[in-house]
Structure formats: structure tokens, C-alpha cells
Amino acid sequence: MDRKEQMSKLKKELIEEMGVYFESQDILSPLSSRIFALLALVGYDGVTFDEIVEELEVSKSSVSTNLQLLQSMGRISYYTKPGDRKRYFKISVNDMVNRLDDKIDSWQKERKLHEKVANYRKEIIAISNKTNSEIQKDLSFNIHYIEFVDKMIENLQKLKTNILITINQEK
Amino acid sequence: MDRKEQMSKLKKELIEEMGVYFESQDILSPLSSRIFALLALVGYDGVTFDEIVEELEVSKSSVSTNLQLLQSMGRISYYTKPGDRKRYFKISVNDMVNRLDDKIDSWQKERKLHEKVANYRKEIIAISNKTNSEIQKDLSFNIHYIEFVDKMIENLQKLKTNILITINQEK
DNA sequence: CTTTTAGTTCGGCAAAAACCGAACTAAAAG
DNA sequence: CTTTTAGTTCGGTTTTTGCCGAACTAAAAG
Numbered sequence: 001m002d003r004k005e006q007m008s009k010l011k012k013e014l015i016e017e018m019g020v021y022f023e024s025q026d027i028l029s030p031l032s033s034r035i036f037a038l039l040a041l042v043g044y045d046g047v048t049f050d051e052i053v054e055e056l057e058v059s060k061s062s063v064s065t066n067l068q069l070l071q072s073m074g075r076i077s078y079y080t081k082p083g084d085r086k087r088y089f090k091i092s093v094n095d096m097v098n099r100l101d102d103k104i105d106s107w108q109k110e111r112k113l114h115e116k117v118a119n120y121r122k123e124i125i126a127i128s129n130k131t132n133s134e135i136q137k138d139l140s141f142n143i144h145y146i147e148f149v150d151k152m153i154e155n156l157q158k159l160k161t162n163i164l165i166t167i168n169q170e171k
Numbered sequence: 172m173d174r175k176e177q178m179s180k181l182k183k184e185l186i187e188e189m190g191v192y193f194e195s196q197d198i199l200s201p202l203s204s205r206i207f208a209l210l211a212l213v214g215y216d217g218v219t220f221d222e223i224v225e226e227l228e229v230s231k232s233s234v235s236t237n238l239q240l241l242q243s244m245g246r247i248s249y250y251t252k253p254g255d256r257k258r259y260f261k262i263s264v265n266d267m268v269n270r271l272d273d274k275i276d277s278w279q280k281e282r283k284l285h286e287k288v289a290n291y292r293k294e295i296i297a298i299s300n301k302t303n304s305e306i307q308k309d310l311s312f313n314i315h316y317i318e319f320v321d322k323m324i325e326n327l328q329k330l331k332t333n334i335l336i337t338i339n340q341e342k
Numbered sequence: 343c344t345t346t347t348a349g350t351t352c353g354g355c356a357a358a359a360a361c362c363g364a365a366c367t368a369a370a371a372g
Numbered sequence: 373c374t375t376t377t378a379g380t381t382c383g384g385t386t387t388t389t390g391c392c393g394a395a396c397t398a399a400a401a402g
Contacts, residue, residue, distance in 0.1 A: 003298060007291075014291060018284055025277060027198065029360065041288060043309035049379065059362050064380055066360095085370065085378060096316070106196060113189055117212060120178075120185060127174060138214035144337050145267070148330055155326040159319055166315050200390065220349065230392050235350055237390095256348060256400070 014041055015055075026099075031058060032066045039076060039091050046079065046088035074098055093167070100160045104153055111149045118142040185212055186226075197270075202229060203237045210247060210262050217250065217259035245269055265338070271331045275324055282320045289313040 018037035022028050034056050039047055052063050070076040075095050078087040121139045189208035193199050205227050223234050241247045246266050249258040292310045
């Protein structure tokens with residue numbers, strides 16, 4: 001097996017490994033994950049429709065559907081070269097930033113839920129005239145956790161601005 | 172509608188809202204999510220098998236299966252009261268810590284993948300004798316990102332030790 | 343020893359997810 | 373105006389997921 005074959009095998013293995021990761025992590029369909037992995041691996045230049053069909057050995061229709069899906073999620077985009085009808089698909093420039101935003105949103109949602117639960121518990125305590133110490137314990141944990149979530153959000157926001165700075169430097 | 176009915180309605184709404192969140196966030200089945208939400212809401216005392224069946228209006232078999240699932244994931248556990256055959260299910264004491272561990276693992280996985288991709292790119296550059304500047308750009312982004320991931324992992328670990336300290340204080 | 347309780351196991355079924363091939367379309371090339 | 377290219381759309385099939393009821397089991401109660 002020569003060098004090129006070795007690299008192509010490595011490529012396939014990497015795509016599979018990344019694919020499995022994205023599938024579980026970002027809740028993408030198997031094929032969407034593989035496509036995204038391929039785009040991530042190839043990077044700057046992007047990949048054409050037919051290259052995806054060939055590399056992943058899947059039907060055109062599936063590629064079409066999943067590319068549309070990824071685009072509608074804002075995770076990928078494409079550019080064209082003058083005098084070339086093909087589309088070159090690549091990961092959105094700010095995909096990483098978007099994903100961080102999603103993570104921040106998610107933590108904020110969790111925060112709100114914890115607040116609601118805390119309010120529910122306060123109500124319960126108010127109704128049952130006997131001051132139930134176990135619910136008090138649960139409640140204080142809620143409140144603690146909200147503080148942690150705030151810290152987490154802060155950290156993610158810092159990370160985001162750091163990444164934005166780097167992206168601007170690279171340009 | 173009296174106070175009790177109001178609270179029970181609020182409870183159902185909260186369970187549904189939390190359920191939807193867990194379903195998308197933690198990749199749990201719909202019922203697993205609802206059960207987990209119920210346990211989270213009730214807190215310290217825990218909930219019996221039959222209470223779950225009643226509150227969520229689902230079959231015993233589904234509850235059984237999903238409880239086993241959640242237990243095998245280490246997300247819930249149960250205790251028994253002397254002279255009472257029922258099991259009282261509740262969220263694992265260190266579920267939060269476990270989830271943080273999972274998140275750390277996930278970032279570490281992502282880090283490893285980025286390293287592999289970086290190595291792949293280095294190989295590609297080595298093979299193509301012409302020093303391709305676009306791949307270089309991709310590569311430098313890889314390396315930057317790995318640094319960010321490291322910071323993220325560090326933050327999560329800090330958060331974890333903070334939580335562990337709090338848990339020990341509560342005891 | 344029989345009955346009840348508390349939960350488990352298993353086969354089945356309905357709905358959703360994921361992919362495919364074949365026919366189609368819109369724009370560029372010839 | 374016809375053909376080719378590059379991708380889309382749609383109907384159908386296969387797999388997977390998620391729940392259910394009915395029969396079962398193990399342990400405690402009577």
C-alpha cells in the first residue's frame with residue numbers, strides 16, 4: 001500500500017470517527033455527521049457535491065437532503081468559483097461561534113428551569129405550613145446550582161470572545 | 172380550581188418543560204426524560220414506581236424499562252424504607268458531577284479528534300512538496316482550537332471541584 | 343401453602359427516521 | 373434549440389425507536 005492509499009484510508013477512518021462523535025454530540029443524522037466530518041477534515045477549500053457522493057458512497061438524493069439540512073441549521077455554506085458550476089461546500093466560518101452560542105442558550109435554558117423549580121419548591125413550602133427541611137435542602141441546592149450555571153455561562157462567553165478575536169486575527 | 176389543583180397542574184407543566192429539555196439535551200427517550208424530570212422536581216424524598224405510573228399515565232412495562240435504562244446510565248438510584256417493599260427512586264447524588272464528567276470527556280474527545288486532524292494535515296503538507304498556505308491556515312486554526320478546548324476543560328474541572336465542595340458542605 | 347405486592351420480561355405494533363432510485367428541473371454549454 | 377451538468381423532489385422501503393399488554397417471577401403477607 002503506497003502513501004496515497006494510506007492517506008485515503010486514514011481519511012476514511014477519521015471521517016468515521018468524527019462522524020460518530022458528531023452524531024452523538026450534535027444530534028445529527030448519520031449521513032449529516034459524515035458530511036460534516038468530511039467538510040471539517042478538508043477545511044478551507046471545501047468539497048463538491050459529487051466528491052461527497054464518491055467519498056461517502058451514498059446516493060445523490062441523500063446527499064442533497066442532508067446538505068440542505070446542514071445549511072438550514074446554519075452549520076455549512078457554499079461558494080462557487082467563476083466559470084465553474086459546482087458548489088464548494090464548507091463549514092460556516094462562524095460555526096464554532098454558533099455552536100458556543102447554542103451551548104450558552106442551553107445553559108440559560110437550564111438556569112431558567114432551575115429558577116422555575118426553585119419557585120415551585122417555595123410554593124410547596126408555603127402551602128405545607130410545616131417547614132419541611134428536605135424541601136429546604138433541595139431548594140438551597142437549586143439556588144447553588146444556579147450560581148454554578150452563571151459561572152459556566154460566563155466562561156463560555158469569554159471563550160467566544162477569544163475565538164472571535166482569533167478569527168479576526170487570521171483574516 | 173383550588174390551590175392543590177393549581178400546584179398539580181404546575182407540576183405537570185414543569186415536568187413537560189423539563190422533559191423536553193432533557194430529551195434534546197441529554198439524548199434520553201421521551202419517557203426517560205419525563206421520569207428524570209419528575210425525579211428532579213420531587214427531589215430528596217424520591218418517587219415510587221406506582222407514583223411514576225400514575226403521574227405520567229404510562230404503562231408499568233415502560234416505566235420498568237426506562238427506570239432500568241436510567242439506572243444503567245448511573246443517572247438515578249433508589250433506596251428502600253424498612254418495612255416498606257416499594258423502591259423510592261431519586262436522582263443519583265452525584266448526577267451533576269457525573270454529567271460534568273461526561274462533558275469533560277466529550278471535550279477531551281473533541282480535543283483528541285482535533286489533534287488527529289492536525290496530524291492528518293501535517294501529513295498532507297509533507298506529501299505535497301509545495302507548501303499549501305490554505306492547509307497551513309486550517310492547521311493553525313486546529314492548533315488554536317485545541318488551546319481553547321483546554322481552557323474549557325479547565326473551567327469544567329474547576330466547576331466540578333466547586334460542586335463537590337458544596338455537596339460536602341450540605342451533608 | 344395461597345395470595346398479594348412490586349416489579350420484570352417478552353412479543354408485538356405503530357410511528358418516525360434515514361436512505362434510496364427514478365424522474366424531474368433549471369441553467370449553462372455546445 | 374438540444375444536450376449536458378448539477379442538483380432537487382418524491383414515493384417507496386428498511387431500520388430503529390418507543391411504547392404497550394399479557395404473562396411471568398420473586399418475595400412478603402396472610
